Amino acid sequence: MVRKLFQALSKEISSIHGTAYLLAFFALLAQLLALVRDRMLAASFGAGRTLDIYYAAFRIPDLIFVTIASLVSISILVPFFTYREEKGEDIKPLIDSVFSIFFAVIVATTIVMFFVMPYLLPKLFPGIVGKDANTLILLARILLLSPLFLGFSNFFASIVQMHNRFFLYAVSPILYNIGIIFGIFLLYPIWGLPGLVWGVILGTILHCGIQLPFIISKKSFPKLRIRIDFASVGKIVALSIPRTITLSTTSISAFALVSMASLIGVGSIAVFNFSFNLQTGPLSIIGVSYASAVFPILSKLFAQGKKEEFREKMISVTKHIIFWSMPATALFIVLRAQIVRTVLGAGQFSWSDTRLTAAAVAFFTLSMIPQSLILLFVRAFYSEGKTWKPLIINVFSMFLTIGLAEVLVYCYGTYPVFAYFVQSILHIENIPGSAVTMLAFAYTIGITINTALHWIAFEKEFPSYTKAIARMAWETFAAAVISGFIAYHSLAYFVVIFNINTLIGIFMQGLCSGIIGVVVGIIILKLMGSRELHEVWQALHKRFWKVEKDTVIDELV
Numbered sequence: 001m002v003r004k005l006f007q008a009l010s011k012e013i014s015s016i017h018g019t020a021y022l023l024a025f026f027a028l029l030a031q032l033l034a035l036v037r038d039r040m041l042a043a044s045f046g047a048g049r050t051l052d053i054y055y056a057a058f059r060i061p062d063l064i065f066v067t068i069a070s071l072v073s074i075s076i077l078v079p080f081f082t083y084r085e086e087k088g089e090d091i092k093p094l095i096d097s098v099f100s101i102f103f104a105v106i107v108a109t110t111i112v113m114f115f116v117m118p119y120l121l122p123k124l125f126p127g128i129v130g131k132d133a134n135t136l137i138l139l140a141r142i143l144l145l146s147p148l149f150l151g152f153s154n155f156f157a158s159i160v161q162m163h164n165r166f167f168l169y170a171v172s173p174i175l176y177n178i179g180i181i182f183g184i185f186l187l188y189p190i191w192g193l194p195g196l197v198w199g200v201i202l203g204t205i206l207h208c209g210i211q212l213p214f215i216i217s218k219k220s221f222p223k224l225r226i227r228i229d230f231a232s233v234g235k236i237v238a239l240s241i242p243r244t245i246t247l248s249t250t251s252i253s254a255f256a257l258v259s260m261a262s263l264i265g266v267g268s269i270a271v272f273n274f275s276f277n278l279q280t281g282p283l284s285i286i287g288v289s290y291a292s293a294v295f296p297i298l299s300k301l302f303a304q305g306k307k308e309e310f311r312e313k314m315i316s317v318t319k320h321i322i323f324w325s326m327p328a329t330a331l332f333i334v335l336r337a338q339i340v341r342t343v344l345g346a347g348q349f350s351w352s353d354t355r356l357t358a359a360a361v362a363f364f365t366l367s368m369i370p371q372s373l374i375l376l377f378v379r380a381f382y383s384e385g386k387t388w389k390p391l392i393i394n395v396f397s398m399f400l401t402i403g404l405a406e407v408l409v410y411c412y413g414t415y416p417v418f419a420y421f422v423q424s425i426l427h428i429e430n431i432p433g434s435a436v437t438m439l440a441f442a443y444t445i446g447i448t449i450n451t452a453l454h455w456i457a458f459e460k461e462f463p464s465y466t467k468a469i470a471r472m473a474w475e476t477f478a479a480a481v482i483s484g485f486i487a488y489h490s491l492a493y494f495v496v497i498f499n500i501n502t503l504i505g506i507f508m509q510g511l512c513s514g515i516i517g518v519v520v521g522i523i524i525l526k527l528m529g530s531r532e533l534h535e536v537w538q539a540l541h542k543r544f545w546k547v548e549k550d551t552v553i554d555e556l557v
Contacts, residue, residue: 026170043347057139069151099222127262179203265433275360287372330484338510401446487517
């Protein structure tokens, strides 16, 4: 029974849209669990000092993950393994060599950071002092196990994706969130804050472990070896270093913004993280799903020299990312208060916390499309083996984001007219710590400029890329604006119908307004003759019709 289950989970999927829809479905499940996780945290602690410590403890382990564990990232290893396999070479010795080097580096780094943590954290988060600083150090030390297991999982995922077994990759985040929820629900009452982070570690173990049966079945489980293929590993490291620095820029930016948040006021780190987590839902479902689904295909097309097909795949995926992300952006901005109150508005999470988080969500949401497209562009460049372009662009954007954050926070605190203007638009008047919204605003500006630079670089390599997307982008933009406008005005109507002082009432107000906005958007796209709407309908209709037909045939047999 168990064997048949893992065989079903390990089934190969080769269609881009089929893979994207699969990843999107499981990303949706993972995000729903993430919402449950955040609601439990918000209800238990509110946006206060406890969650400030909890979220700050992640920063150094996260930085280790993106700097060390990304040396064996999917975006580097998949093209490398695929190229070797296309040539008919045995890749097992290479798998063992890469794993052996990675194991030595990540373990050594973890041990060193364990001892230097007490000296780093007080300087990095000066707003967290005294006994709170000691708690922060303890949590951060436990979380050092996180990059270890996630790094192994990342390595295994490269082998899994090379064989197009996306189900295992898709289900890993679900297990990760289950581990965290287990920690909140069962371990925190026993061990306090350390119990919360032990739940995180459990999640990383599950994230890694789900991929092991398939890896073992393919006889690809890595072994530590002394005789290393240094020539091949050297090539991978040479490609990985620019990619690692590229990833590190995002983590360093977040690190700097969280450090600034620690000085703004109690609860600012929690508000920053809650709002960032909320806007990553659509990003994970749309951007990550499509970028992950197309990456192995782009790698194969480039390895085979099919540049025109490479370009066409990029155009197709870009269109579908924009098609799904733009309406989601409009509705998320309009319904942000309902979303925050539904997900987080319970227990210790106050009305002021809700308003402040909703304001930060508004700024973060503006970067939803740029974040999704960056994921795609970076993978496209990596498919070509061009890691330096994303590196240069991301380093520039990192400094820009941090600099903008400093300037915006300064202006917010120095010029009352500017602060009043922002507060009036976002309805956050007289709420302490509202300067945290400037960190979200700076992040969005930096990400948008980052995307624009990536787009320009790709356009130079593949002329007419922008022209092929322009019509669809304008159609979708028009539909999204009208959809958001209708959804916004629908909110007032549903206030009369539902009691918005209850969870069900506020949820139904947002849901019904959102549904009306979506229906109006679909009608607008239909009237404009949207090709993408037709393609999505055909793909879904064909998929469900095929399932129904196959079921009938199975019953007849």
